[in-house]
Amino acid sequence: MIPHHVPAVPGRRTRLIGAIALGALLACPRPGAAGVRLELRGGYHSPSEQAFRDIYGGGPAYGADVVVGLLKNVDLWAGGGYFYRKGLLTFTAEETFVKIRTLGWGIRYRRAVGRFDVHGGAALNFYLYDESNPIGDVEAGKIGPEVRAGAFYRFTDRASAGAFASWSTCTIAPAQYEVDIGGLTAGLALSYRFGRLTPSPPPAKTPPTPLK
């Protein structure tokens, strides 16, 4: 059996992860900032590539982001995602497994509409592709873009829930085939805001009532 494991080039990969981590660090809330959100995502990922769909199909994808406010309506976020599927080899119908992990950062525009926060933005992710089956084990990583939009409903000042949709693309060639591992993802998200809340306006001053 000829192994098809294609290891990524360590130096290049290290540099990429470093760049992503640096971006995430920049996005971290600074002391004194207005607050930090933690958003958890869960959705359905539909791959763009036909072969992907034939062998693995679509499936659940998960993610988590840390979001900080950068400007009044602009947030910076950093986070990661996870996708895992089991499929069948085309001739022998043996099991094959694919795992895609992402790590990236992005920027988004947010606007409050009543109790809704609607947002849209773009990110740059590092995709770590991992496939394992009787033919061999391969692993490869590459950066690719993502655009994402969504809306949250604020239940409280800290907790929100909403929905999102994203589109991503990343074409990699870990072995004999070059494939786009991106696609459309749509799902639900939960958000929780940590830290000091933006102070409420002071109550309006009223004349003191006289003592009797």
Place this chain on the structure above:
Amino acid sequence: MKKRNAPYLSTVVAAAAIASTGPAFGQELPIPSSRNATVISLEHSPADSAEVDYVKANFNFGLYAWPSFSVTTLTPDLGWRVPLAEADAGLQAFKTQVDAYVRAALAKGVRLHLVLTSGLARGLGVYREAKVEDVRNCQWYSDNNIASEAQITDAAAMETFVFGTFSRYARKLRANLEAKARTSQAYLSGLMAEHPETLVAVSGWGEAELNYRRLNNAIPVQEFFCDYSPFAVLEFRDWILHAGEYDDAGGKYAGQGYAQGGSRYQGADGLARFNADFGTNFTTWNLRHFHWSLSDDYDPIPEDAANNDPRRIPFASYVQGGMMPASGPNFIAGGFDPPRAIAHGTKWWDLWNFFRQTMVANFVRDAAVWASEAGIPAERWFSHQIPADCLFGTSPADPYANGRYNTSASPIWTADIQPFGSPGATIYDNKFPGWFARTTDNALPVMAAMSPVWAIMEYDAEGYPPAFSVQQSDPDFILAQYRRVYEAGPYLVNFWRWTESPPEHQIKGMNKEIALRNFIQLIRDKARSRDLGVVFTPPRVVGFRGEFLAAGPAVELRLTGKIWEGQPWEWTTWGDFRHFEIYKGTAPGFPADAAHLAGATRDDVFRDPAVAAGTVYYYKVRAVNAANVPGPLSAEIKVPGYALVLSAGVGGTTDPEPGTYMREPGTALSVRAVPAEKFAFSHWSGDASGTDPAIQVTLNATKILRANFQRAGLFPPVDFSGRKAVNRSLSQEQVVLVLSWRANPQNPPIAKYRLYLVEGSGRRLLAEIDPASTEYTRRGVAKDKEYVFGLAAVGADGRESPMATVSVK
């Protein structure tokens, strides 16, 4: 050299004495052979199915009267320019012709006699090219012409009138003749060995004689006798002198020269002695006309176009009436020359005449020697001579009365080719108004005295020359002529001929047919005995056996039907066979008397129902002839009351081998099943059971046992095939090879399969596969490489079947 007609005379008396004695009454029936049978051959093609069927249906052939057909003539033709080494291919047409006759005779169950002619005295067209190339290859008459004035102007003179010389000194011609003779004879020898009961006789060369075609009663006989070809004349000289090829010290024919010649006549003094002895006046041994020498190039390579023989005389140079020059380069005054005019009783003429006959005899004998060397038995190769000194009533004592004798130089003694072959001659009688011209009168006793095996190659009791309106004789008269021939004792008589138009010799539909039918009936059981009333005593019956049959019970007695072991003759073909007498007793050595006579039958099978199981019987049998004379009793056979009947299924046998074994009651027998290769014993069935191959059987009743076997060998799987396919994941690809097969249904349960990669002449084990599997997938094969796989079944004992193989690309 002694005159050839001398040796056989001494045997005449002895042979005649044997012939006159004949088998005495009471003599045991002899095995038919060429020494006592008569081949009744009819000159007619055996391929004429309707006539052959007619003959078989209307003539009662028997033990000693064998049906046969003669084909006269076959003339093998090896082209004049065919390389002698390629004679075998060059004679394909002849072989094809012979094959057709042999096949036809085989199909009809009749015997066959073939006649070969040389192309020199019969079938003259064969050597036309040879005669045109060098006219010395022709026979020259005493005036050195090769034909008469009238004949030579005929465009077909060479094919019709001009004979080829018999001289051994015609070396190129002889080389061709010998090559074709030896090749033809080798082929015939093979056919005789393959079909000894079919091709019983070949005669040749058919009617070898010197040229007689100028015979004309209006011209003196001395005008037309041969052979004065320069080849023959030089041979005559060397035959006298024992020189050249007759040189006793190393000549090809050493020892065959003139007995009173040789050194006495060699040299100048010898020439003088010769002149003195023979009344000649030669001054030189060189030939008077057309002298030549054995040192001349005789062109031994026929396939090239050139014949560089310096003395060659092409036909274009031949001058009718001008071949006896009195001067010039082709004339030597005082040169050697045979006598040109008949002078019977003079030494010189008689010497020449004897040489002419010797030349004919040598021509016939040489062919017999070649036949013998080709493996043809002497009693199947016959000469086929014109008995010129016996023709139509003339006698060897006064041969000159017959003009044909003078010309042909073929007296009856030239037929004697022993020990290389057997004598044969054309002997037939003609009927004229008021008289018969009977060649048989003098030829039969001479032929009979010559050899115990001899033949008449063309026989007619009475021919009817078309120019005379003679009536056929009545059947009894003709039968009497046939009996005259029979009493002379020929082995083969070719009755000339079955059909003919006009019917000068025809047999069918004539009184000759009636006579022949009666003749065959008379002689068919008489073994050539001159006493046609003889009834032979039956020989001892052979091949007698008996079997006890539990059903009935009964004893079935069987005979092979054959009179003699190893011989094809059956009792029913013996006309004087009456029946078998079967005797039975319950003790060995019982007397064969009326009290023990169990019955009589003419059949090969006799069933005796008067038996009881468990009793041992003894039988013997004898044959009885038409005169009610019994033959000797057969060996006594014992038929016990019980039998062991053994049989074996496919895949093995038994020890003792399958068959019926009669033993006395209570006998214990050991029986063993013996599987064949790749088979194993399975079980016993019938009156035994179990899987032990060795068992004991006690005959307390008739036992029927069968040994059953099953295949033990392993066979490769069937429908073994393979293909390549692409197997992929999202990012990876792999070429896989899938092999599939079916289990061989002939195999017993197997332990596994072994898969091999076949590389050149070797193989490498790739995998051992579960016996239930019918598919195997191999990964990581190269997409464009061709692989050869072998798959073998492996038995429980570790034995491996042959491999099934498949090539996959």
